[in-house]
Amino acid sequence: MIYKPYGNTGKMISALGMGCMRFKKEEYQNGNYESCAAIILRARELGINYFDTAPGYCDDKSEIICGEAFRQMKHEKPFYVSTKCSLRNAKNADEARKMIDQSLKRLNVDKINFYNMWSILNLDQYKEYLKKGGIYEGACKARDEGLIDHICFTTHMRGSDIAKVASDGVYEGVTLGYNAVNFAYRQEGVDAAHAAGLGVVTMNPLGGGIIPANPDYFSFLQHGNDSLTVSALKFIISQKAVTAAIPGYSSIEELEEDVKAVENLKEISNTDLKNLIANLSEELNALCTTCAYCDSCPEGIPIPQLLESYNYYILSKGDAGQVKSRLGMHWGVDGKLAAKCIECGQCEALCTQKLPIIERLKEIAAMFSE
Ligand code: SF4
Numbered sequence: 001m002i003y004k005p006y007g008n009t010g011k012m013i014s015a016l017g018m019g020c021m022r023f024k025k026e027e028y029q030n031g032n033y034e035s036c037a038a039i040i041l042r043a044r045e046l047g048i049n050y051f052d053t054a055p056g057y058c059d060d061k062s063e064i065i066c067g068e069a070f071r072q073m074k075h076e077k078p079f080y081v082s083t084k085c086s087l088r089n090a091k092n093a094d095e096a097r098k099m100i101d102q103s104l105k106r107l108n109v110d111k112i113n114f115y116n117m118w119s120i121l122n123l124d125q126y127k128e129y130l131k132k133g134g135i136y137e138g139a140c141k142a143r144d145e146g147l148i149d150h151i152c153f154t155t156h157m158r159g160s161d162i163a164k165v166a167s168d169g170v171y172e173g174v175t176l177g178y179n180a181v182n183f184a185y186r187q188e189g190v191d192a193a194h195a196a197g198l199g200v201v202t203m204n205p206l207g208g209g210i211i212p213a214n215p216d217y218f219s220f221l222q223h224g225n226d227s228l229t230v231s232a233l234k235f236i237i238s239q240k241a242v243t244a245a246i247p248g249y250s251s252i253e254e255l256e257e258d259v260k261a262v263e264n265l266k267e268i269s270n271t272d273l274k275n276l277i278a279n280l281s282e283e284l285n286a287l288c289t290t291c292a293y294c295d296s297c298p299e300g301i302p303i304p305q306l307l308e309s310y311n312y313y314i315l316s317k318g319d320a321g322q323v324k325s326r327l328g329m330h331w332g333v334d335g336k337l338a339a340k341c342i343e344c345g346q347c348e349a350l351c352t353q354k355l356p357i358i359e360r361l362k363e364i365a366a367m368f369s370e
């Protein structure tokens with residue numbers, strides 16, 4: 001296993017971490033957590049030392065499953081846990097403290113190594129976390145008492161906003177969605193966060209399953225004998241600016257395949273990365289790459305988020321439910337905003353992919369008018 005420094009924290013974490021949100025429901029729903037915990041235990045045996053969870057994951061069972069594994073791992077080599085608190089979980093510092101106490105208890109640990117302000121969607125939410133008496137303040141108090149090591153954030157913001165937050169020096173690390181579909185939207189943020197000394201953890205390395213589910217579409221990613229999944233993973237963690245990727249696992253077999261894939265992984269040079277990114281952009285010709293060049297709509301329409309969600313319509317060959325779920329669950333954007341388009345054409349003139357944005361917005365508006 002390769003280990004990389006998590007920003008300036010002094011901690012070395014495995015380049016392959018584990019997201020603890022994909023355990024099989026049929027295995028945990030009856031309160032039998034052992035088979036799920038076994039995946040975590042095997043991951044630790046294979047050298048993974050970074051485990052990411054959250055209240056609410058797996059019907060709110062993920063932290064408990066982690067706690068079961070951590071109880072058994074306690075006296076072995078050190079490992080690190082990351083968990084989260086959102087604006088929905090807590091309204092103020094006291095409520096945040098209750099969430100922290102609950103996580104500590106469920107996780108069976110004395111300290112949370114990485115505590116995240118969860119899913120910051122825009123700069124207003126960034127400020128909301130930091131307000132006087134807010135969640136960040138509660139986390140700082142817990143850190144002062146030795147219950148938390150580092151305060152970080154997770155986000156779905158565009159790269160330039162991530163860069164702004166990173167440069168403010170409030171957080172020590174960021175976890176963000178980053179993969180071969182949306183890299184252009186986030187690259188600036190990844191690079192800026194790394195340059196500012198933050199750890200950079202990437203979730204959703206397979207685009208929410210969109211990449212392996214569409215092997216023909218994404219075949220250009222594949223190298224040598226590597227599977228598509230492995231190639232997509234290597235694209236991310238061979239980058240210097242990325243500390244770790246955290247795929248989720250439902251089985252030990254999936255985990256072992258990825259661990260094998262990252263053995264002997266070499267860092268990619270900046271030149272090679274730029275070339276790869278240029279090639280990827282060409283291949284993704286019908287998809288929105290979320291570069292955000294179009295993001296100045298006079299009607300305030302969040303075009304990159306709407307068009308990125310439309311990617312799922314294309315790749316699923318016409319499933320409107322996937323667009324709705326992506327907009328609601330991932331972006332927190334109301335699809336009805338697509339109907340506000342006045343067809344001025346500004347965005348299409350700016351689009352790096354030359355996409356028919358107006359047509360796609362009309363289709364999205366129709367999906368939400370039903
Ligand atoms: S064409 Fe529509 S979406 Fe594009 S900038 Fe004009 S109003 Fe906004």
Ligand code: SF4
Pocket residue numbers: 287288289290291292293294295303304307308350351352353354355357
């Ligand atoms: S619609 Fe075009 S310009 Fe806008 S984010 Fe997508 S690819 Fe970039």
